[in-house]
Amino acid sequence: MTSICGTDYHVFSWDRWSAGRVTPPRTMGHEFVGEVVAVGTDVRSLKPGDRVSGESHRVCGVCLQCRTGQAHVCADTRIFGVDIDGCFCEQVCIPEASLWRNPSDLSLELACIQDPLGNAVHAVMAGDVAGRSFAVLGCGPIGLMAIAVARACGAAGIVATDTRPYRLELATRMGADATVNVAERDAEQAILDFRPSGVDVALEMSGAPPAIRAAFRVARRGGRVSLMGIPSAPVELDMAEDLVMKGLDIRCIVGRRLYETWATMSALLASGRLGVSPVITHRLSWMRFAEGMDLMGKGLCGKVILEMDG
Amino acid sequence: MTSICGTDYHVFSWDRWSAGRVTPPRTMGHEFVGEVVAVGTDVRSLKPGDRVSGESHRVCGVCLQCRTGQAHVCADTRIFGVDIDGCFCEQVCIPEASLWRNPSDLSLELACIQDPLGNAVHAVMAGDVAGRSFAVLGCGPIGLMAIAVARACGAAGIVATDTRPYRLELATRMGADATVNVAERDAEQAILDFRPSGVDVALEMSGAPPAIRAAFRVARRGGRVSLMGIPSAPVELDMAEDLVMKGLDIRCIVGRRLYETWATMSALLASGRLGVSPVITHRLSWMRFAEGMDLMGKGLCGKVILEMDG
């Protein structure tokens, strides 16, 4: 079973980034759950029949970052389904080091979406969560999952923003206490209405310059901003007022911590208290792949699962 | 409104510790919620009508610890209701620095028990919580509250131990996934049945030497032990096997962080998702004070609230 990531949509639509990065022919896709059918002679932790998911960042394993707990920023990362062949296929060969064995009672669908869920876990848990108020700016699938993660970990008040009513409705189902349609209202003012002194933590999940600026403005003095959205052009910031003099802590989030994030995520999923299921809005046969891509383009979905038939 | 702490029971029963520490006459009690009736001329953050609770540790404010975020271990701490007159009375004078203003919509009962709840929050949050498995050894009121706190903050699996069925039944209501009556079963084995590789975090809340030893043994390699129970005699430990070679992190917990713990606790309570209410098992008129003490002595209660009449 696989699911569609925003990156897959970029490649599918062959945008400028894809044309510069991807060398066809390339099997796309990096979110999956599957069953081990065979293992190499040196593999010790897995055996045929194990149900596994995979980390999409194929890292070098020997650089300073890989050896000191920061493999998520390894300079030699190759992305599964982008730089090398991915998982939109029937069988694929993956190194033991990039696989995560799932508990046997975890649903296939939840197991399948762990790669993006890990981004959400990483962004939320890059600082204190319990008892903290959160603003989640941008309700794409990862932003939506971040709401559920924050909620499961004791966040005290979550406000979410987006421009699409469909996504804001999902945000409420994921556990947001309030939502703001920033096509209609000013994000900064609406979030300060929710928490007049600012939120403890702002998660920037959109990459939109106005949201980035708002994230810094709505974080309280001494608060945290996790930056995960990727803006497509330089962004102008009032660094004096909005960053330095507020004493913010800013965490730039890329990928997942290998494998601290996976271990925490796996335990949260196993506990049954991480209410992330509403993000899965569509289950399609993999033959209806293009339909899933179309939903992604229109923002009329959360996570789209692609299932093999029979 | 006040509630009865184990310390109050010690003083009431005039045990050896009390006889050595308390100088009568002394107004007992340190857990309360009340209304400000008047403030001094320099008070800026409170006004008559505010609903407040109080920190029982009256600290010096000027020592190294007080000035560097460790006021909870100030060497000059005087305890409200022990070293100075406490709150089992109609009105009491408390410095602004020892008061915490409650949100107006917080229930009186929850506001009242924040001093001991803060111990639980401190013990649980002295390290990572979300996605971690917990063993709570000792289900007195603070141990019970720790279960609810861990649950609210994303703990993934909580096993609780005690010798009293009444308390274990409460543990389940507070959110424990499993309970162990250590009068009947070996704590270590039972906890390892729950998590075969050991728990990520062991909270020692009893002070009983066998529980202390079990806490170190059931923590997984590289795990955390929070020590809060106070043993009444020296304890013998297999430090080589059970501590050093396992690479444990051990956090000794006393009081509450002033006021990080209060801020987090207050936000958790305000969120409505901290399910701590079941710990409040009795509500008595303050005239029935001795009856509450009797329940405490027998362990047939969680938290006992004392209410003024009319």
Add this chain to the structure above:
Amino acid sequence: MTSICGTDYHVFSWDRWSAGRVTPPRTMGHEFVGEVVAVGTDVRSLKPGDRVSGESHRVCGVCLQCRTGQAHVCADTRIFGVDIDGCFCEQVCIPEASLWRNPSDLSLELACIQDPLGNAVHAVMAGDVAGRSFAVLGCGPIGLMAIAVARACGAAGIVATDTRPYRLELATRMGADATVNVAERDAEQAILDFRPSGVDVALEMSGAPPAIRAAFRVARRGGRVSLMGIPSAPVELDMAEDLVMKGLDIRCIVGRRLYETWATMSALLASGRLGVSPVITHRLSWMRFAEGMDLMGKGLCGKVILEMDG
């Protein structure tokens, strides 16, 4: 004894910021060491004869930030010598809570400059130091002191940048392993020549937009940037490439942690191993105040001490 801060120079030259912030008449100055001549009735930690320095940020003491270890970002901060009368005078009344008692054997000059030295300590110690490589962008007095602090705390390789040869020569004396005159060479390239994979920590101490951009670029993947310089206009950043995708940790530095920074700084000074003295380049009679300001304006000084006569 007092010393001149860059802020004093701003007020002295009555720039736009000063005209908007300062209400004359106002006694300037906030860096000092002095002797207690009298104490109020409630003062417990100080007595006449004690040698004290002072924290320039007069904070409210009761807000969330003040109560949770973040008083340096208290929204109600009044700055001594800016918002209220300061220390360029013979005697001044200061609350006990804003004073720090110096060890009796600490030199007056070192005691005097602790307020700005604390900024340096805060910026350097906002993350790991020992064994880390540092780039210090901007060698004003606080940047210079940051070099000595990093050196004393085990930094492994420090490169410093500025446009003024006088300051770069001082940087070498403070312990920099390499200096770069960014009026002559490209900062980014020169720092990468020093550490080809980037530095572990970049300290932005200048507020100049090119230096801010360089700080993000020269930090290694997964590294830290401490931002302390205050730019006077919005700054444009390539957030995607230079921040988010590198997984940086960014710490915005304002003031000093009350009083963690003071405690650490005081112990470092007492150890005699913090080689910060070269930053003190001028000792003037306070009658020659204007001369000191002139040196500040021209950048031909490190720290300027003003001494009372006789």
Add this chain to the structure above:
Amino acid sequence: MTSICGTDYHVFSWDRWSAGRVTPPRTMGHEFVGEVVAVGTDVRSLKPGDRVSGESHRVCGVCLQCRTGQAHVCADTRIFGVDIDGCFCEQVCIPEASLWRNPSDLSLELACIQDPLGNAVHAVMAGDVAGRSFAVLGCGPIGLMAIAVARACGAAGIVATDTRPYRLELATRMGADATVNVAERDAEQAILDFRPSGVDVALEMSGAPPAIRAAFRVARRGGRVSLMGIPSAPVELDMAEDLVMKGLDIRCIVGRRLYETWATMSALLASGRLGVSPVITHRLSWMRFAEGMDLMGKGLCGKVILEMDG
């Protein structure tokens, strides 16, 4: 080049621990520096001619601990020179994952002793160092190296204890500000003479029960204790007074963090400011191996280097 570890002495003297753990024939030794003469086909980070040292803990790489930054407590650790053949030989085969490439300008002797130096770095850096006062209880080679590490990282005041004048004299050369011969003076009192309120950090490096108890007693309220010495029998502690009520943080230290400790250590050594050389007191031909063991047994050495001839 190799050096002799205390573990080697245990095996050489075939004590009870060795007889229970080691299966002869076994090549001893795990501290070394050597030159790569050949690499396997999958090796990417090393090539013939590289000068390498090695981590003695051969870990599984796939367990929870190995995957989450705690490989130093992997339950499946095999120790090089104990459980598998070690380095007291001319050539040895070691997996890439257990090797660390040294900078070409690092002296052979310093490169050789990194495995035990890493223990010292781990013990010292398990919490804040700069501006903290330290007591080092036990001046075996690792205790001695811990003194130099603390000094290099900004420790403000270091007192060291041992029973042997030879080792205390070395402690002074490593940078201790004071030493205490605990055969002559009470450790606790002597350390409190050095720091009347207790030290910020106590490093227990001896495993002797009186030193362990003293470590907890001399740590200040809210301080840290790093436990690295391995007691040979259970130890009785006054946990109430000496641990819990002081709010201590206790870090149990085993091995080195893979490879955070190595990265930090390597950078400290490269900086030239880690004054660890005095610990190397003897350089012997490897033919004089038994002589080195004899020195170890008598405690009349720091680190003993064994060199190949010609």
